[in-house]
Amino acid sequence: MIISRKIRIYPDDSQQTIINNTFDVCRFVWNKLLERSIESFDDGKLIIPNYGDIISEYQFLSKDNKGYVFDRHAVNNVKQFLRLSFSKYFDTIRTKNIKYRKGGKPKGFPRFKSKKFSKNSYASYHHENIHIDYMNHVIKLPCLGWVEYNPREKEFPDDWRLLHITISKSSTNKYYCSLCFECENNQIGYNGLDFLINPKQTLNILGIDYSSSSLYVDSNGNQPGYPKYYRSNQKRLRMLQKRLSRQQKGSVNRNKTIQQIRILYGKISNQRYDFLHKLSTSITKMFDVICVEGIDMKNMSQCLHLGKSTMDNGFGIFRNMLKYKQDRIPFHLMITAEKWFPSSKTCSCCGNIKHDLMLKDRVYKCDHCGNVIDRDVNAAINLKQYAFIHINAIAQRFIDRSFSMN
Ligand SMILES: [Zn+2]
Structure with missing residues (x-):
């Protein structure tokens, strides 16, 4: 590694x-x-x-x-x-x-x-x-x-x-x-053996669904309450950019303003990294398995007109941090759900798929079993269930293989 x-x-x-x-x-x-x-x-x-x-x-x-x-x-x-x-x-x-x-x-x-x-x-x-x-x-x-x-x-x-x-x-x-x-990797790929010899019998699984307003919503219904660093610094940034536009090109004061803008951008980026590092470390310590949806962040910010907040919260960076931090801890695993997995459209209670779910529907109402649940929490629970099925499949493959070897 x-x-x-x-x-x-x-x-x-x-x-x-x-x-x-x-x-x-x-x-x-x-x-x-x-x-x-x-x-x-x-x-x-x-x-x-x-x-x-x-x-x-x-x-x-x-x-x-x-x-x-x-x-x-x-x-x-x-x-x-x-x-x-x-x-x-x-x-x-x-x-x-x-x-x-x-x-x-x-x-x-x-x-x-x-x-x-x-x-x-x-x-x-x-x-x-x-x-x-x-x-x-x-x-x-x-x-x-x-x-x-x-x-x-x-x-x-x-x-x-x-x-x-x-x-x-x-x-x-x-x-x-x-x-x-x-360095030596203390965990060479997660296979069924790890799962079977894991001293902890019950696995702590967390599903994480992307949310543009608060970074994510997890399967327990929690939100990290992400502070919008870009937005909170925007007033000062706008002031500096206005000042910059009035200053003469090549002047000493203009260069000073450019430097101030760079420092501000640096500050925003440092605040964001600090927050994401602390959050991802605490999650990886608490949960054995984390399942995240496999969305393409670049497409997301371009298609949905959510550009500023999507780029602001850095979900993609967060996902990478979770991945490498989970990889370093034995018996820990991060799963990225496949892109086609309908985490939002599936009912977490009965498994019915609602094809006409719109982006603006914040509450998921199931036509089949009558379940009413917050849209993001529903998706996060589905991701948790996805992780559970995924792990069982790995363990089953391992058991099948050891039986055929005998
Ligand atoms: Zn249902």
């Missing part, structure tokens, strides 16, 4: 210069390599030149230029990333049958990076040079030396093997280091 952890780092001025130089050189080399690759591609055969060819052409990148320091190993990886980007593109054209036109830029084709809009980050695979001193809260990074990090970070387990790191800078000038680890 691959686990990555992102920690805030506090590089000093000279270290910041090296990091920023590395961003610049990586972007420069990427653009040069891409430019030449496209030339060769237009001539009929894709040839990605070597990093060394670019370095030797530009004097300021040579090793003799002692005044310009950057992480050479990190820049060396750029070619690999470009190759990866091209192979991803070839995969898409193979599956979707898109034709490449000379000079054209089809979807998914590797792009040039710009200083203003591209993400500032670089990866380093030189992990033998990376050490963490937990006592003094410093991490030794390639080319940079010892860098302070957030002292509130927890220690990483000894059996995690570091694969690579990524250094990045946010738009609000904060520096981060993502550490990517490989």
Whole structure:
């Protein structure tokens, strides 16, 4: 299992210069390599030149230029990333049958990076040079030396093997280091055996139905009461955007306003992540099995005119968090119901399917058994039942298999 952890780092001025130089050189080399690759591609055969060819052409990148320091190993990886980007593109054209036109830029084709809009980050695979001193809260990074990090970070387990790191800078000038680890998975897939040897005889199952107003409604009828962070910050955001529109392009004050807007967006995103992390952790501790509906969040926000609140509550992120947090705990499982599963239209009491249920009907009234229940709670109970059937099927498959082996 691959686990990555992102920690805030506090590089000093000279270290910041090296990091920023590395961003610049990586972007420069990427653009040069891409430019030449496209030339060769237009001539009929894709040839990605070597990093060394670019370095030797530009004097300021040579090793003799002692005044310009950057992480050479990190820049060396750029070619690999470009190759990866091209192979991803070839995969898409193979599956979707898109034709490449000379000079054209089809979807998914590797792009040039710009200083203003591209993400500032670089990866380093030189992990033998990376050490963490937990006592003094410093991490030794390639080319940079010892860098302070957030002292509130927890220690990483000894059996995690570091694969690579990524250094990045946010738009609000904060520096981060993502550490990517490989570790033993204590639960290799959930099979019937786990289910049968589970020391707990009764499973705690929770069904979760998406709700755009309060994130979700669960099968016990609870709602998490999601605070709408985007909406609550909207007044200030609108004020700043109004101010921005009146300021002159390129002026010092305009840049200040841009920075304030970025900080505000960063704050909204941090508030949301904090809330979702705490919520998903508490749910995964309480329930063995969680069943969530398999809706496509992107489609949802576009079709139903619920854009703002759907994007605001981040249900998709929440679902991913539940998934990886459940995977880490033995005997825990998360099930995503299949897209066709009619969780809203089915009666949770008798199983009758109501085909004419409208989106505006907030209360589910069953024509067959007369059950009257809140629409979202009904769907969540159906998801819980779906999970129950799913688990029984897994256990039954396991029992069948062990009998046929005997
Ligand atoms: Zn019914």
